Amino acid sequence: MGRIPTLTYDRGTLILHPPPRGKSWVDFAHWDDRIEKFRIPAQQYRPLVENLRAEQVNFNDEVQTFSALALDPQRTLEPYPHQQQALQAWIDQGHSGVVILPTASGKTYLAQLAMQATPRPTLITVPTLDLMHQWYAHLKTTFPDADVGLLGGGSKDRTAILVATYDSAAIHAEALGNQYALLICDECHHLPSDFNRVIAEYSIAPYRLGLTATPDRTDGRHADLTHLLGPVVYQRSAADLSGDALAPFQIVPIKVKLSQSERDRYEQLMAQRNRFLQAANIWLSSAQGWQQFVRASAQSQPGRRAMLAHREAKAIALGTEGKLKVLADLLGQHYPDRTLIFTNDNTAVYQISETFLIPAITHQTPVKERHAILQRFRSGDYPTLVVSHVLNEGVDVPEARVAILLSGSGSIREYVQRLGRILRKGSGNKQAILYEVVSEATSEEAISSRRHRGLQSSPERPRQLNLIPVKPVYTSDPPVVVPRAAEAPPSNDELPY
Missing domain, CATH: 3.40.1170.30 (MutS, DNA mismatch repair protein, domain I)
Known part of the structure; x- marks a missing residue:
């Protein structure tokens, strides 16, 4: 034998x-x-x-050494219907798959429910140190008797529940691979990169959960999430959850005219750029158009001048003086509502900060100073903040009611994340408002339209965005939100691993 x-x-x-x-x-x-x-x-x-x-x-x-954990939550909440539905869909898929939910819809609590339904050693990966510490604090509060540790930022724990940055988890992927039965990837659109994907590929974890608001990647590798974590098992948009798990919200586009001098210069620059693109047979609307333009700009002086013209024209559209006048009007009408102002570049952040005496946060802001500013924003000492990209992901931003988007990229992920900053329900009948200030008859209009298309409802529940194409009426009463009862979480059946 x-x-x-x-x-x-x-x-x-x-x-x-x-x-x-x-x-x-x-x-x-x-x-x-x-x-x-x-x-x-x-x-x-x-x-x-x-x-x-x-x-x-x-x-x-002789591969797996894990066994069941005793997870006794000290803090329980009644899950929203979408959380219960997402959990059940994930369980029905064999405790694996990706859940797509908007920012502020309770993805962390959904992960907690998944851990309770799959009580096994768990590795949780997150993109930033801030987010790592937020997860750690939540888990220590929820499961005070559990062995929770950190990997990243100088910590190298080996615990039954481990919260790690993607960078650290990828570095130690070979050693972690057979230690955890449940792999939870927060902001899982980071996972398919060349460096991070080994976290999933080197892992034996039979149970996998991916969480994200917008899975799409510009390199197309979001399709790899099916291979790495499982298929999309549940998806809802901000429009789907408005007035239920999220605050009801309005998106209010406001168009701003360029001054005559700005318009003349903008048209001159765009004509210069377009002449080069036409001569080079480059179409920016095509899938590879932008990459072709970048390559061409590095290969000739005319290409370089065309790229500089493109950038200057974009700067005019994003930073027209008319936007500051609109900003002043909106701040006056909404004071003292907690308000976030978003721009696309640090120069605009500091200009607004100096002009309106508003605290600013960029990637250059020291961590301690940033935390102090956010704390004073939370307490109400600072009713308004102006930021660039630094608060897009992985930072716990206090609840706000008003967001003013003065400039932004065409990224749907960035748009969803910025909208999510004002969607926490909070107390009372909160009505959230996102003002999108766009320069009229510029490339900004096309970018805005692309963002709106990406924010549409999930295919299972088509629903229109609450998009108001006119100046808002501030005296309208917000709709009354009636919470719906949720079913109890499923029982923990015996798992095969």
């Missing part, structure tokens, strides 16, 4: 030796001449084991 096949873990891969009978494992394996044994990607652990069990192959599993 031959030896019983043994499955072991080796630096992000599995070794199966000696080869078992049957065919269930063959499609997963490749022969490694260096060790004269079959290797299998660690990510294939669950389907491999399930196939071996289905063929009733007798084998020793």
